[in-house]
Amino acid sequence: MDIDDILREVDPVSYQIPQETRDLQDLTRAWVAERSTPELLPWPSNGLFERINDKIKRQIEKVEEMTGDMDPKTNFALIVIQTELERFKYLVRSFLRTRIAKIDKHLLHYISNDNLRTRMSQIEEAYARRHQLLLHNHYLNSFLGTFPPAMQNLNDTAGNISMIDSPDLDSAVFIRLLKDAEIECHGVDVDGVLTGKEGDIVILRWSDAKGLVEKGDAELV
Amino acid sequence: MALPLPPGLTQNEVAFLAEMEMVTVVPRQRLDSIDLLGGKTPQLRPPHRAQLPLWLALLLKKQRRANIVPPAWMHPASLAEIIHRETKEDPEAFSPPPPPPSRALYSQPGTARRLNPSYLDDFTQTQQDSQQDPNSILSSPFLPSNVAESPAGYLPYHWLEVAEALLTHAGDDMPAPAGEVRSLLRDLVEVRAAKMRSSTSALEGFGDAYLTLRGVGAMELAENRAFLAGLVDGVRKIGASAEATRREEEEEARRGGDYGGDGDDDSDEDMGL
Numbered sequence: 063m064d065i066d067d068i069l070r071e072v073d074p075v076s077y078q079i080p081q082e083t084r085d086l087q088d089l090t091r092a093w094v095a096e097r098s099t100p101e102l103l104p105w106p107s108n109g110l111f112e113r114i115n116d117k118i119k120r121q122i123e124k125v126e127e128m129t130g131d132m133d134p135k136t137n138f139a140l141i142v143i144q145t146e147l148e149r150f151k152y153l154v155r156s157f158l159r160t161r162i163a164k165i166d167k168h169l170l171h172y173i174s175n176d177n178l179r180t181r182m183s184q185i186e187e188a189y190a191r192r193h194q195l196l197l198h199n200h201y202l203n204s205f206l207g208t209f210p211p212a213m214q215n216l217n218d219t220a221g222n223i224s225m226i227d228s229p230d231l232d233s234a235v236f237i238r239l240l241k242d243a244e245i246e247c248h249g250v251d252v253d254g255v256l257t258g259k260e261g262d263i264v265i266l267r268w269s270d271a272k273g274l275v276e277k278g279d280a281e282l283v
Numbered sequence: 284m285a286l287p288l289p290p291g292l293t294q295n296e297v298a299f300l301a302e303m304e305m306v307t308v309v310p311r312q313r314l315d316s317i318d319l320l321g322g323k324t325p326q327l328r329p330p331h332r333a334q335l336p337l338w339l340a341l342l343l344k345k346q347r348r349a350n351i352v353p354p355a356w357m358h359p360a361s362l363a364e365i366i367h368r369e370t371k372e373d374p375e376a377f378s379p380p381p382p383p384p385s386r387a388l389y390s391q392p393g394t395a396r397r398l399n400p401s402y403l404d405d406f407t408q409t410q411q412d413s414q415q416d417p418n419s420i421l422s423s424p425f426l427p428s429n430v431a432e433s434p435a436g437y438l439p440y441h442w443l444e445v446a447e448a449l450l451t452h453a454g455d456d457m458p459a460p461a462g463e464v465r466s467l468l469r470d471l472v473e474v475r476a477a478k479m480r481s482s483t484s485a486l487e488g489f490g491d492a493y494l495t496l497r498g499v500g501a502m503e504l505a506e507n508r509a510f511l512a513g514l515v516d517g518v519r520k521i522g523a524s525a526e527a528t529r530r531e532e533e534e535e536a537r538r539g540g541d542y543g544g545d546g547d548d549d550s551d552e553d554m555g556l
Contacts, residue, residue, distance in 0.1 A: 080322045080323070082319075082320060082321055082322045083321055083322040085321075086303075086320070086321035086322070087425050090300070090303065090425075094292065094300070097288075097290065097291065097292050097296070098290055098291055098292065099290060100290055114320075117320050118320065121320055138314070138346075138348075139315075139317050141342070142317055142319070142324075142339060142342065143317065143318075143319065145338065145339075145342065146319045146320055146321065146338075146339075147320065149299075149302075149338065150320050150321075152299070156286065156296075159285055159286040160285075160286045162285040162286075163285035163286045163287070166285050232519060233290070233512070233516055234511070234512045234515035234516055234519075235290075235512075236291075236496075236504060236508065236512075245493075247493045249493070250518060250519055250522035250523075250525065250526050251522070251526075251529075254493060256493045256495070258495070259497075260383070261379075261380045261383075261497065262495055262497045263495070263496045263497060263498075263499055263504070264493050264494065264495050264496070265493065265494045265496065265511060265512070265515060266493040266494075267519075270493075283501075283504065
C-alpha cells in the first residue's frame with residue numbers, strides 16, 4: 063500500500079478532490095454543454111473563469127522561468143506543463159468562441175431581453191452592444207437610410223412576427239442522464255413521458271431537456 | 284473568430300475529450316509530481332503503478348519512460364464476450380454501459396457505497412457529503428473506466444478512441460497480439476454501426492418525443508450526430524403545423540371536457556333527486 067493511501071484513509075478531513083481538478087471538470091462540462099446547445103447558456107458562476115484565467119497566467123510565467131534555467135531534469139517537466147497548458151487554452155478558447163458565435167447569430171435577441179442579458183459576461187455584453195451598433199450603423203449607411211424613418215428600426219414587432227431572430231429552442235440535443243428521472247417530452251405525433259435510468263443517452267428537444275440539465279440531473283453529450 | 288461549427292461535438296473534439304480519460308501506467312523511470320493546471324500528477328516510482336490522464340500516458344510511452352496497462356475490457360476474451368452479447372443476446376439495443384463505480388467504505392466495514400466524486404481512491408462518505416457539492420456526479424471522461432481495474436465485459440463511453448490510441452502507440456503492451464485485438468475491435472465497430480443504421484431506419488416517420496440510445500459510444504455518437512439531429516429536426520419542422528393543430532385540438536378537448544363534466548354532474552344530481 064502506498065503511503066498516500068494510508069494517509070488518506072487515516073486523515074480524510076484534509077483530503078478531498080483538489081479545487082483544480084474540480085475546475086477542470088467544470089470547465090470541460092461547460093465546454094461540452096456550450097458546444098451542444100442551440101442557445102446561450104448562463105456564464106459559469108462561482109468565479110470559475112476568473113480562477114482559470116489567473117492560473118493560466120501564472121502557469122505561463124512559470125513556463126517562462128523554467129525555460130530560462132535549462133536543466134535536463136526539469137526539461138521533461140517543462141514539456142508536460144506546456145502540453146497541458148495548450149490543452150487548457152484550447153478548452154478556454156473553444157468555449158469563448160462558441161459563445162461569441164451564438165451571440166453573433168442572435169445579437170438583438172440577447173441584448174434586448176433582460177434575463178438573457180445576464181447570461182453573458184460583462185465583456186461579452188459590451189462586445190454584443192458594440193457589434194450591434196456597428197452593424198446597425200453600417201446598414202443605415204448602406205441602404206436603411208433611404209427607408210422612411212418609421213422603418214429604420216431593426217426591432218420591429220408590429221404584426222404577428224417579430225423582426226428579432228430567436229434561436230430555435232426545440233432543436234434536438236443528446237443528453238446523458240445522471241440520475242433516474244421521468245421527463246415529459248413533446249413530439250410531433252405524440253407527447254410522451256420518458257422513464258430514464260441513470261446512464262441513458264437520450265435524444266430529445268432542448269426545451270424538454272433544459273430543466274434537467276439546469277438541475278444537474280442530466281448532462282449534454 | 285467565432286466558431287463556425289454547428290452545435291454538437293465533432294470527432295476531433297471527442298478525441299480531445301477522450302484523452303482526458305485516466306489510464307494505469309507502469310513507469311520505468313522516477314518522476315516527481317508535477318504541478319499541473321488540473322491538479323498534481325502522482326509521483327512516479329517504478330515499479331508501482333499510477334493513474335495518469337491518457338494524453339500524459341501517451342507522451343511518456345512515446346519517450347519510453349512508461350508502459351501503459353490496457354484496461355480489462357480490452358482483453359480479447361472480454362471483447363469476444365461483448366461481441367457475443369451484441370450479436371446474439373441483444374440484437375436491437377447496444378450493450379449496457381459499465382456500472383457506476385462503487386467502493387468499500389473505510390468507516391463502515393462491509394458497506395459499499397457509490398463512489399461519487401473521484402477517480403482518486405476512496406475516502407469516507409461523511410466527509411464527502413459535508414465538504415463537497417453533493418450534486419456533483421461524475422461522468423465520462425472523469426470516471427475511472429479505462430484503468431486496469433475497470434470491469435471487463437462493458438464498453439465505456441470513450442471505448443473506441445481509447446482503444447485506437449492504445450493500439451497505435453502501446454501495441455506492445457497489449458495482453459494479446461495487437462492484430463487480434465484490432466480485428467476484434469473492427470468486428471465490434473461493424474456490429475454497432477449496423478445497429479446504429481438500423482435504428483435510424485426505424486426513425487422513418489419519427490413522431491415520437493424521444494429516442495433512447497443506451498450504451499452508445501462517443502465516436503459513434505459524433506459520427507451520427509449530424510444525421511440523427513438533422514433527421515429529428517427535419518421531421519419536427521415538416522410536422523410543425525400538424526403538431527400545432529394537434530395541440531390546439533387537445534386544448535379544445537380538455538376545455539370542452541371540463542364543461543362536459545359539469546353538465547354530467549348536474550344531470551346526475553337531478554336524477555338522484
